[in-house]
Amino acid sequence: MSHNLIEMLLRSESGEGPPSALASLKQAIEDHGEITDDDRRAAAARSGLPEATVYGISTYYDDFTQVRGDRHLRACTGTACWAARFDAQILELEEGLGLRVGQRSPDATLSLGEAVCLGMCHSAPAYRDGDTVDAGLGALQRLLNGSATEAFEPDWSSVLDRPVLTAAGTFNGLRRALAEMTPDSYLAEVKEANLRGRGGAGFPAGVKWEFARNSPGDQKFIVVNGDEGDPGSYIDKYLMERNPDLLIEGVALAGYAVGATHGLIYARSEYPRSAPALREAIARAHERGDLGDDIYASGFDFQITVEEGAGSYLAGEETALLNSLQGLRATVSVRPPFPAEKGYHELPTVINNVETLCNAPFIAEHGAQAYAGLSPGATPGTKLICLNERFVNPGVFEVRFATTLTEICHGLGGGLKDGHEIKALQIGGPLGGILPGDRLDTLLDFDELAAEGCMVGHGGIVAFDERTNMRELACHLLDFGARESCGKCFPCRIGLQRGLEMVQAPGDLDRDRLEELLETLEVASLCAHGAAMPAPIRSLIAHWPQELGV
Amino acid sequence: MEVFVDGESVEVEPGATALIATRLAGRTVATLCFDDRTAAFGACRVCLVAIEGAKAPVASCATPCREGMKISTRDERANRIAANVVELVLSELPSPPAPHTELAQVAEQLGIGQPRWTGATHPVDHDVSHPYLVLQRELCISCGRCVRVCDEVQGAFALTATGRGFNSTIAAGLNSGFAASTCVSCGACADTCPTDAITESFLFDIADQAGQGE
Ligand SMILES: Cc1cc2nc3c(=O)[nH]c(=O)nc-3n(C[C@H](O)[C@H](O)[C@H](O)COP(=O)(O)O)c2cc1C
Ligand code: SF4
Ligand code: SF4
Ligand code: FES
Numbered sequence: 001m002s003h004n005l006i007e008m009l010l011r012s013e014s015g016e017g018p019p020s021a022l023a024s025l026k027q028a029i030e031d032h033g034e035i036t037d038d039d040r041r042a043a044a045a046r047s048g049l050p051e052a053t054v055y056g057i058s059t060y061y062d063d064f065t066q067v068r069g070d071r072h073l074r075a076c077t078g079t080a081c082w083a084a085r086f087d088a089q090i091l092e093l094e095e096g097l098g099l100r101v102g103q104r105s106p107d108a109t110l111s112l113g114e115a116v117c118l119g120m121c122h123s124a125p126a127y128r129d130g131d132t133v134d135a136g137l138g139a140l141q142r143l144l145n146g147s148a149t150e151a152f153e154p155d156w157s158s159v160l161d162r163p164v165l166t167a168a169g170t171f172n173g174l175r176r177a178l179a180e181m182t183p184d185s186y187l188a189e190v191k192e193a194n195l196r197g198r199g200g201a202g203f204p205a206g207v208k209w210e211f212a213r214n215s216p217g218d219q220k221f222i223v224v225n226g227d228e229g230d231p232g233s234y235i236d237k238y239l240m241e242r243n244p245d246l247l248i249e250g251v252a253l254a255g256y257a258v259g260a261t262h263g264l265i266y267a268r269s270e271y272p273r274s275a276p277a278l279r280e281a282i283a284r285a286h287e288r289g290d291l292g293d294d295i296y297a298s299g300f301d302f303q304i305t306v307e308e309g310a311g312s313y314l315a316g317e318e319t320a321l322l323n324s325l326q327g328l329r330a331t332v333s334v335r336p337p338f339p340a341e342k343g344y345h346e347l348p349t350v351i352n353n354v355e356t357l358c359n360a361p362f363i364a365e366h367g368a369q370a371y372a373g374l375s376p377g378a379t380p381g382t383k384l385i386c387l388n389e390r391f392v393n394p395g396v397f398e399v400r401f402a403t404t405l406t407e408i409c410h411g412l413g414g415g416l417k418d419g420h421e422i423k424a425l426q427i428g429g430p431l432g433g434i435l436p437g438d439r440l441d442t443l444l445d446f447d448e449l450a451a452e453g454c455m456v457g458h459g460g461i462v463a464f465d466e467r468t469n470m471r472e473l474a475c476h477l478l479d480f481g482a483r484e485s486c487g488k489c490f491p492c493r494i495g496l497q498r499g500l501e502m503v504q505a506p507g508d509l510d511r512d513r514l515e516e517l518l519e520t521l522e523v524a525s526l527c528a529h530g531a532a533m534p535a536p537i538r539s540l541i542a543h544w545p546q547e548l549g550v
Numbered sequence: 551m552e553v554f555v556d557g558e559s560v561e562v563e564p565g566a567t568a569l570i571a572t573r574l575a576g577r578t579v580a581t582l583c584f585d586d587r588t589a590a591f592g593a594c595r596v597c598l599v600a601i602e603g604a605k606a607p608v609a610s611c612a613t614p615c616r617e618g619m620k621i622s623t624r625d626e627r628a629n630r631i632a633a634n635v636v637e638l639v640l641s642e643l644p645s646p647p648a649p650h651t652e653l654a655q656v657a658e659q660l661g662i663g664q665p666r667w668t669g670a671t672h673p674v675d676h677d678v679s680h681p682y683l684v685l686q687r688e689l690c691i692s693c694g695r696c697v698r699v700c701d702e703v704q705g706a707f708a709l710t711a712t713g714r715g716f717n718s719t720i721a722a723g724l725n726s727g728f729a730a731s732t733c734v735s736c737g738a739c740a741d742t743c744p745t746d747a748i749t750e751s752f753l754f755d756i757a758d759q760a761g762q763g764e
Contacts, residue, residue, distance in 0.1 A: 003589070004701050037724045052731060055724050056710030312714075329711065334592035334612040487692060487711070487718030490582070490594050494638040497716040501669040513666070520634040523606045523627070524595040 001323055001333045005053060006346055009326055012048025020327030021047040021057050022310050025064050026269075033068040033108060047327055060329045062115065062311030063269055069104045069111035073097070073143060074128040076135075077114045078231030079426065079462050080121030080388035082476050086468075089125040089140055090114075096144040115270050116313060116480065119234035120151050121386065121462070122394035131272040136389070156238055156384075158398035159412075164362045164374065164382050165239070165355065166398050169246030171290045173364030174253055178298035186364060187213065187257040193368035194380055195360070199225055199316075199353030200429065200457050201528070202446055205254075205360075208350055211340040213258045215348035220260035222251050223325065223344055223351045226267040226274065227309055227316035230429030231480065233460030235384045236354040238396045240267060240274040243358070244281035245290075250357030252291065252302045253364055258350055263304040265354075266315075266325050275308045282306070313430075313484035317527050318351045320486060331486040332527045353458070355384055377402025377445045383459055385444065387413045390420065390463045402448075405440040409463065420465035424543075428457015430480055431532035434473075434539035453539050470540050470547040474503045481533040492530025495521045499537070503548075511541070511550040553619045568610035568621050569597050577623045580632065580656045582639070583693040584611050585742050588702045591694055594639075596656065598632045600625030607631060633660040641667035642716070643745075644674060644688050648757070652744035653691065670716060679727035682735050684754040685720075689747035692718045696739035696748055708733040720747075 019027075024043035028035050035058050044054040058064045066074075075081075075090050094100050097112055104111035120126035123136030129148035142148050158166045177186045191206030212220060224247070228236040239247055251263040267274040282304050285291040293301045307325055314320045315330035322343055324330040343349025359381055363371050372380040379401040385408060387394045392414030399408060409415065409422060416422060422437035427444075433454035435442060442452055449455050464473065482496040499517055502509060518534035525531040540548045551562050555575035562571050567590065572579045582594035592612035599610040602620035607628035610621070622628070636657055640646065646664075647653040657663075675687035697709045697720060708731040712721045723731025739748045746753075 002698075002701050004705070004707075037726065040724055050707035050710075050732065052708055052710040052721065052723050055721055056712050059712040059721075060714050314714075329714075331711070331714075334590055334609075336612075336614060482715055485715040487714040487716070488593050488694075490596070490639055490691070491635050493692065493716060493718060494642050498638065498641070498667050498669055516634065520631050520638070523631050524598060524609075524635055526592055526595065526609075 001319070001328075003346070005049060005328065006326065008048045008050075010345060019046060020307070021049055021054050022061070022324070022327045025054075025058055026308075026310060029064060029068060033070075033104070033111070035064055049327070053328070057327070057329050060312065062113070064310060066102060066113035067104045067111060068113070070109045072111045072113060072130060074113045074115040074118075075101065076116070076118045076120070076124070076126040076128075078117030078121065079430065079476065079480070080117070080232040081125040083462055083464050083468065084124040084389050086472065092140060093127070093143065096140075115311065116484070117229070117231040117233070117270060119228070119237040119271050120153070121232050121234055121388045121460070122154055123151050124389040126151065133272070154393075154395035156242070156396035156398070158382075159400065160374070160382065160398060163398055165246070165358050165384055166243070166396075169243055169249045169361060171245070171249050171361075173361030174249045174256075174290065175296055177253055177256060177364040178296050178300055181364070183213070183257050183259060186253065189368050190257060190360065190363055193363045193371040195356065195363065195371070196379060196446070197353055198355035198383070198458060200431070200455075202456065205352060205356055208340060208352070209254060209258050211338070212348045212350045215341045217348040219262070219345075219347050220258055221344040221347060221349040222254045222258065222260050222263040223321065223339075223349055224251055224263060224265040224357060225316060225318065225321055225351055225353045226265050227321060228268060228271075228354070228458070229313040229316040230458050230460050232388055232426065232462035233386060233429060233458050235386050235396055235459055237271050237274060238384075239354050239358055240271070241277045244278050245285065246358045246361060247278075247354055248281060248285050248291065248304060250360035251304055252295070253360040254350055254352065254357055255302045256300055260350070261301050261303065263302065264325060264344065265304060265306045266309060266321055267306060268309045268315075269311055275306050278306045313480075314486040314529060317486075317529065319527075321351060322349070331488045334526065355459075375401040377443060378447060379445055383444065383456065385459045385461055388462045390416050390465055392417055399444065402443045402445045405435070405442050405444060408444060408461065409440055416463060416465055420467075422463050423466045423468050424464045426462045426464070426536060427460070428455045429460055430477060431455075431528060431535060432457045433535045434543070436543045453535065453542065455535075470544040471503065471549055474537060474540055474548060475500070477536050478503055478533070481529070485529060489524075489526035489530060491521050491524040492526070492533075496530065496533060508549040514541070514550065551615060551617050553615045553617075553621060555621045556623055562615050566615050568599055568601065568608070568613040568615060568619070571615055571621060572599065572610060572623050578659070579610055579623050580636075580659050581611060582636075582653065582656060582691065582744055583695060585695045585699060588695070588698040591698065593692070593694055595635050596632045598628040599623050600628050629660070633662055636660050637662050637665045638667065639691050641665040641669065642671055642691065644671040647689065647745050651746050672719065677722070677728050678751070679729040680733065680751070681729065682737065682751050683728055683733070683740055684749055684751050685722065685728055686747050686749070686754070687719050689745045690719045691745055691747070692720070693744060695742040695744065696720060699738040699742050704734065704736050704738050706732055706734045706736070709739060
């Protein structure tokens, strides 16, 4: 992260706070379908950034690089949509429209772009027409007819009698913490509860909060990672859109524990309804006095603002998220310094996943012991998981940790549709390993999945049925990996491209070369994107060597 | 603070990185994105070393020294993987780097000749609009050194990284010609560029003529 650029932003932000370069560029492309040099100059002037910097930003994000016509359609190229029809729908759409992905009609009335996961994985394949997200049966035809309708989202459910995450937020936890606990005693409770991050890495939230609390800084921030980039996940989408109060309460609690008065939620632009739902809920919380100055007459002030992303998987990586939140390119920064010391505006910042923070209210209301009692296994608390369209009952489910995948896939999911069989599961996002369908006795928990080369990750579960070709899956995954690489570190920037070329070329793979490449990615990459993209490929080598061609 | 490089004791200032320690010990750990005038960037991943107790090699330019830390510049795995990374870098260029460039020298130091990889390379794309500087995009390895010196040393902010993934490269100003950017012609970018992707025009002309004479 460039210190000078942040200084420039801060200088121009004093006062009203002009829109970030991202917001300016987004306005431009929404207004006239592409970004011109005049738009870049205007964005530079308003944000305080150099013109070259704004040029770089405008070439990074999907929302800026895909030209738009009066009507802009997007096809989802995420993994759940791939698992449904192996991209046949993209070809049908292209043929039906007479446009290829990335093209705009000569009269500029129509354009076709793509998005990586629209959060409708339960009804894949999914499409977006303007801000309407349509998916599932008949969606392609509706899109071609110009009659797209908002897709139906299945209700979520919990296996618990008293759900933690799927029941509406009450602010009882915040009330109790502000009345009965000091920031230190609440922080101690969260540490004791061993709340592990739900964004992928599983890092203990209390430890992170304490680090930020102890870092010197006049001001501190809580940043909420609502980028949910994992194709096949729509958990945070449900939380942000159906239970924003729970999230708001969790963010305020984190602020209380850390000594922050400002929270920032970064919501991805692929979910057009998330940011508005959050803003509305925040406004209501202010009216009720759950946010604002001197909350519940406790002396604690807290406010939350919402920013929208612009289309990038890597923007979900925490240092890239900070760059993006400040309106810059979503590329990764080296750590140290860690965000807890030097984050947003170079001040101590906690970055947590949406779901992680949604656990904070329960801990405040009921304490660490009750939290530990929610699950029978090693990991306390509960987990939201979501199932893709292949299942009979796709949707979001709150489960206990240490539930078997059989219970999840067959008990809750009802198995696959039309008598299809589970050939494999990818759990926890594109960086997660792939579990063969005959290992569903594995428990959904950190250590148990790690032993299978898999992870809990963020909890999205994508089932692949017996029609799936594993070499083609390798192509799909590496294509995603290469295209979403932020491009900063050399092993990932070049290595994922080479890996993709390798699996796309016809014929058998040179196993030694492939494993050498995977090791280089794992050891040398700057962030977990390059370092963990090999995980699913290693699973394919281990379990389907012949199909992969090694 | 005392650290050990290949068993040799070295005294470093607090805040020093493992890379600095190796240099103080007289070792030449290869780097491509490092420029000591700018903040640690950690992009090239060529400066890998082993640290006792660490599971895998680490990028020395972004690893702070700790009291008593034991650094090895001779670790087989670290050196092998660093060489793999440089081989990947060579494979993205449409033609080998000129022998005098830092990239060519690093490749030689790590014993890499012709890369085994085939596949996409960067398209030839020259910007000769600037009176003193030439940008040959196909040679850019996105090390970010030019962007950082222009920002952190010169304060001209004329350059930026562009694109993402394999298509990342750099641009000046709004990418409508180097000459039209806020470049102040200090030459810091050409000076730091490890591949001659940005170079001084007269050197480019000489190389161009030599190329045509062949
Ligand atoms: C390539 C990449 C993408 C990521 N995407 C997300 C994401 O979309 N949402 C998220 O919460 N965390 C994501 N993370 C993890 C974040 O870096 C970070 O660890 C997390 O937000 C911390 O929150 P937690 O501790 O509450 O999990 C991603 C990490 C990587 C390496
Ligand atoms: S591993 Fe990939 S995504 Fe992560 S920093 Fe390196 S280039 Fe960027
Ligand atoms: S032009 Fe040269 S210094 Fe700049 S990023 Fe490319 S290779 Fe590095
Ligand atoms: S909506 Fe297509 S993968 Fe999620």
